[in-house]
Amino acid sequence: MPEKIYIQWFRQDLRLADNPALSHAAESGSVIPVYILDQVHGGDHRPGGASRWWLHHSLKALDESLQGNLNVFQGDPKQILQSLLEKHRASGIFWNRCYESWSRNRDASIKQFFKEKGVEAESFNGSLLWEPMEVLKSDDTPYRVFTPFFRNACLNAPPPREPLPVPKNLSLLKSELSESVESLGLLPKVPWDRKIEPHWRVSEKGGQEKMLEFFEKGLMHYKESRNFPAKSYVSRLSPYLHQGQISSNQAWYGGLDKHSGKNLDHFLSQLGWMEFSYSLLYHFPDLPTKNLHRRFDAFPWNDDPKRLELWKKGLTGYPIVDAGMRELWQTGYIHNRVRMIVGSFLVKNLLLHWKHGERWFWDCLVDADLANNSASWQWVAGCGADAAPYFRIFNPVSQGLKFDPDGAYTKHYLPELKKLPGKYLFSPWEAPAEVLKDAGIRLGTDYPHPVVPLKESREKALEAFSMLPKTKSS
DNA sequence: TGAAATGTTGGGGCG
DNA sequence: ACGCCCCAACATTTC
Numbered sequence: 001m002p003e004k005i006y007i008q009w010f011r012q013d014l015r016l017a018d019n020p021a022l023s024h025a026a027e028s029g030s031v032i033p034v035y036i037l038d039q040v041h042g043g044d045h046r047p048g049g050a051s052r053w054w055l056h057h058s059l060k061a062l063d064e065s066l067q068g069n070l071n072v073f074q075g076d077p078k079q080i081l082q083s084l085l086e087k088h089r090a091s092g093i094f095w096n097r098c099y100e101s102w103s104r105n106r107d108a109s110i111k112q113f114f115k116e117k118g119v120e121a122e123s124f125n126g127s128l129l130w131e132p133m134e135v136l137k138s139d140d141t142p143y144r145v146f147t148p149f150f151r152n153a154c155l156n157a158p159p160p161r162e163p164l165p166v167p168k169n170l171s172l173l174k175s176e177l178s179e180s181v182e183s184l185g186l187l188p189k190v191p192w193d194r195k196i197e198p199h200w201r202v203s204e205k206g207g208q209e210k211m212l213e214f215f216e217k218g219l220m221h222y223k224e225s226r227n228f229p230a231k232s233y234v235s236r237l238s239p240y241l242h243q244g245q246i247s248s249n250q251a252w253y254g255g256l257d258k259h260s261g262k263n264l265d266h267f268l269s270q271l272g273w274m275e276f277s278y279s280l281l282y283h284f285p286d287l288p289t290k291n292l293h294r295r296f297d298a299f300p301w302n303d304d305p306k307r308l309e310l311w312k313k314g315l316t317g318y319p320i321v322d323a324g325m326r327e328l329w330q331t332g333y334i335h336n337r338v339r340m341i342v343g344s345f346l347v348k349n350l351l352l353h354w355k356h357g358e359r360w361f362w363d364c365l366v367d368a369d370l371a372n373n374s375a376s377w378q379w380v381a382g383c384g385a386d387a388a389p390y391f392r393i394f395n396p397v398s399q400g401l402k403f404d405p406d407g408a409y410t411k412h413y414l415p416e417l418k419k420l421p422g423k424y425l426f427s428p429w430e431a432p433a434e435v436l437k438d439a440g441i442r443l444g445t446d447y448p449h450p451v452v453p454l455k456e457s458r459e460k461a462l463e464a465f466s467m468l469p470k471t472k473s474s
Numbered sequence: 475t476g477a478a479a480t481g482t483t484g485g486g487g488c489g
Numbered sequence: 490a491c492g493c494c495c496c497a498a499c500a501t502t503t504c
Contacts, residue, residue, distance in 0.1 A: 459504095465504090
């Protein structure tokens with residue numbers, strides 16, 4: 001009797017190691033590994049430009065590690081899976097769970113559809129340490145504050161799955177129905193990806209290397225040094241985690257194996273913040289579009305496309321903000337400290353709605369992740385869970401002086417300011433004419449004047465926030 | 475995972 | 490020696 005055939009449906013788990021669905025499929029029979037670019041669900045939050053670039057290379061790498069047996073499709077997953085199933089007489093289909101509301105609806109419908117046809121359809125937890133449906137307060141409502149979520153609930157729950165090995169003796173099948181990765185058209189038409197390409201090695205192996213490098217060189221300095229964007233003490237694992245080239249479980253246990261103490265605790269709690277974001281997205285499916293604290297619905301946001309454009313291009317006249325926005329454009333990534341600074345600036349100095357920041361990050365970040373991106377923007381704006389209070393407005397001058405003290409980060413992305421002395425690097429408008437001249441800078445020509453005045457814009461924001469209704473509701 | 479305004483303290487200069 | 494002022498250096502509170 002021939003071996004049974006199963007479909008492994010890859011989604012945000014583009015790896016062979018620690019992949020519960022794949023391991024299960026491999027133990028059950030021959031495997032048809034499948035990726036489907038879903039063109040039906042997701043709406044505005046289908047992968048943005050940078051994510052599509054990442055996805056392209058992810059799929060190429062995955063195909064390679066499957067010896068060219070990855071089957072690639074685009075369209076409606078249910079139809080595609082159905083025709084594959086019929087064509088190859090597969091006995092079942094396995095996948096690791098996603099948590100966006102449309103994914104959950106789609107997957108539930110697919111599962112029901114196949115089960116009714118007598119086909120095995122089973123999903124697994126492949127990407128979270130603790131799944132949202134398991135982490136609730138004692139009254140069965142979701143947590144809205146990080147610390148009790150992580151300390152009391154997660155850390156007291158049963159420990160996460162230990163990473164699984166790459167399945168042995170994978171018996172892979174390639175379907176003649178498969179398209180090529182190229183046919184998905186994930187690469188940009190204008191080749192802007194050349195500038196971000198050198199910064200990343202997009203593959204499961206690249207993720208493993210990045211993780212090991214972080215454990216060897218970064219983690220022991222993590223608590224103190226992760227705030228300094230010129231230093232390489234952050235993990236830069238977020239894009240790999242988003243697309244599933246590495247799993248949180250690998251990062252969690254990898255860290256625990258090699259380290260202990262406060263540096264490790266801070267790294268684990270960063271993984272905890274991702275869990276928290278996923279929990280929020282799961283329990284509050286409107287998180288990407290609606291203020292979690294609804295009293296912010298009345299906020300008098302500015303409508304100012306010109307200022308938004310200056311922010312996007314890194315032309316606000318505030319060097320630490322502009323450096324961050326150019327890092328984003330040039331590398332598809334921003335250091336976390338600088339994300340908070342540029343976010344605070346957009347929302348609190350320019351008074352532009354956080355959704356504009358969310359959209360731009362969604363398109364530009366290689367780690368664009370619905371849960372993390374929307375939870376973080378709401379956090380920055382003050383309307384999110386456990387959010388930065390509205391009055392916490394970052395001063396881009398003092399933040400620059402504090403976290404980029406020698407200016408290395410800022411000067412790297414703003415070479416036009418290379419000769420400006422450190423004292424004025426973060427506030428060039430305050431530099432005496434002589435100093436500017438010596439540095440070869442004509443304000444307004446070589447580098448912009450500040451788009452808004454710092455003090456007044458801060459005061460405006462505080463006033464606007466103070467006008468909001470005080471009612472606490474969600 | 476702020477910043478600015480306001481309050482407090484203590485040392486030194488000076489009449 | 491003493492009071493007074495100035496002000497840096499913290500500490501507290503307010504937004």
